[in-house]
Structure formats: C-alpha cells, structure tokens
Amino acid sequence: MKKFYWYIICGGKLYLPQGKVPCADQCPCTPEHGTIVFGLGIIDGIPARAVACNSISEDLVPLRDAFELLPEKLYKPALAAAEKVAWDLNSQHCPVCGGRMDPAGFSSKRCCSCGKQQFTVIAPAAIVLIKHKHKALLVRAKTFKGSHYGLVAGFVELGESVEQCAIREAYEEAGLKIKNLKYFGSQIWPYPNSLMIGFTAEAVNTNISLIDSELVDAQFFSIDNLPELPRKDSLARKLIDAWILEETTAREEQAAAKLAAEQAAQGPSFSDLDAFKAAAIFNK
Numbered sequence: 001m002k003k004f005y006w007y008i009i010c011g012g013k014l015y016l017p018q019g020k021v022p023c024a025d026q027c028p029c030t031p032e033h034g035t036i037v038f039g040l041g042i043i044d045g046i047p048a049r050a051v052a053c054n055s056i057s058e059d060l061v062p063l064r065d066a067f068e069l070l071p072e073k074l075y076k077p078a079l080a081a082a083e084k085v086a087w088d089l090n091s092q093h094c095p096v097c098g099g100r101m102d103p104a105g106f107s108s109k110r111c112c113s114c115g116k117q118q119f120t121v122i123a124p125a126a127i128v129l130i131k132h133k134h135k136a137l138l139v140r141a142k143t144f145k146g147s148h149y150g151l152v153a154g155f156v157e158l159g160e161s162v163e164q165c166a167i168r169e170a171y172e173e174a175g176l177k178i179k180n181l182k183y184f185g186s187q188i189w190p191y192p193n194s195l196m197i198g199f200t201a202e203a204v205n206t207n208i209s210l211i212d213s214e215l216v217d218a219q220f221f222s223i224d225n226l227p228e229l230p231r232k233d234s235l236a237r238k239l240i241d242a243w244i245l246e247e248t249t250a251r252e253e254q255a256a257a258k259l260a261a262e263q264a265a266q267g268p269s270f271s272d273l274d275a276f277k278a279a280a281i282f283n284k
Helices: 072-089 162-174 235-266 270-283
Strands: 004-010 013-015 038-043 046-052 060-062 101-103 108-111 117-119 123-132 135-141 152-155 178-189 194-203 215-221
Touching: 004 038, 004 072, 013 072, 038 072, 046 072, 072 178, 123 162, 123 178, 123 235, 135 162, 135 235, 152 162, 162 178, 162 194, 162 215, 178 235, 194 235
Parallel strands: 004 046, 123 194
Antiparallel strands: 004 013, 013 060, 038 046, 101 108, 108 117, 123 135, 123 152, 135 215, 178 194
C-alpha cells in the first residue's frame, strides 16, 4: 500500500515517535473532527500530509527542538505543517456570522451560512542585519530565551512595505538610520504564522539609542568578539553567517594582497635568481 509521511501537530508540538516522522499508509492517530488533512508535497517520492490531533500525549517535540532531530528535508515540511494546522484550527468559525467554515480550495475556507470566504493569514516580518565598516549590529530582546543575540526585526504594519518596516524597526529599536537596504532571503516562521523577510543594510549613524523597550542591549560587534548567536535554523543566523563569511573572505584577500606587495617590494627571491641563472646557462 502507498505510504505517507504524517506530520501530526498536537498543541503546537510535533509527534515524533523515536525521533522520526511517522511513515505509514494510515495516519497513526484520528485527526481532529472538522479539520483539514493538508498536502505537504513529496519527499523522496513519498507524499507528506499534515494533520491536527489532540489525543496524543507522548513523543511530542517542540517545533524548534525538532531541528536537532530531523534532516533538513524532513524539518522544513514540519514548519509548513505547523503553520497550516494553526490556521485551520483558528478559522473554524466565520468572523462575520459565526457559522461553520468549510474548505473552499487549497488555501481558503467558506462560511456555510453567509458565504464569507476567508484565506490563509500570513504575518510578514522584516529582519535586518545592519553593518558599519567591519562590524554588525546584534541585539538582545527581553523576550529572548537563553543568552544569545539576534537582529533587529519586527512585523509589517498596515499600509507599510517590507522595506519601510525594516527602516522603521532599525530606528524604533536602536535609533539608527540605515541605507543601501538589500534583500537577502525569506523563511517560514510558524510561531504561529509568520514569514520572515531578511535584508542587509548599512548604518548611517552609529549612536545607538534603545528607544524601544523591547531591547535590553544593542552593540556593533566584529567577528573577533561575537556573543552567543541564534540557532542555525533561523534566518537571523543565516544572515549573520553570511556576513561572517564575507568578513573572513575580505580579510584573507587583504592578507594575500599585502603579502604579494611585500614580496614585490623585496625584489626577486633566491629561487627566482636561480631560475634566471639556469635559463642563462641553458641558452648558452
């Protein structure tokens, strides 16, 4: 019989018996009544499905912890599964009349009473790595768990573009004006339904002011004195790692150029002179 990967979400956590995504012809649990069984694409030739189930009490793993247990090809669908299930559970009733919402396509529902159609809700957020010379701004928010530092970030407000959001957040959180804003990449962030959109930028001024009480610290760091960094599965970490690589490469290129200049200033080396002598003897 045809098998499926079953991404089972229970209370926002992922069901991982023995640390693995269940792969079977039937779902290991009974999906919650009135919920949707979502398709998640195909993984190595095996279709994947996402379901909500509240009858499981064991082998439940927080979504972020699943990153340590699953390979990337199995972890990324878990993010999509959590986001889809959360939307389904939070849209069971019509926001207009309170009637039952039934599936009406790939990413929408329709009220069985008044016909109101509701689409999936995604909350876009901007995150930006701000550079100044050979340093980058890293921040620590009150909401951070542990002792790591991250990047300036925030949700897009109504009537605002993602770029405007990044510029506003830089000023609101750290008192910095930025320029040369460049798109870096994006990432699903299902806590519960965000889409993180990453940028890099350059600081116009460097006088940090913690205007927004969300932050407890913000500093410009070089690659020589970095604090604890975010987890590798986050877009913040990908932005920081790309900047570290950029700085490391620049240093290596500068060192190579300096060495080449020093060697040129010293004139021909002994090995070069020996080669010249050998060539002269050969030509005789």
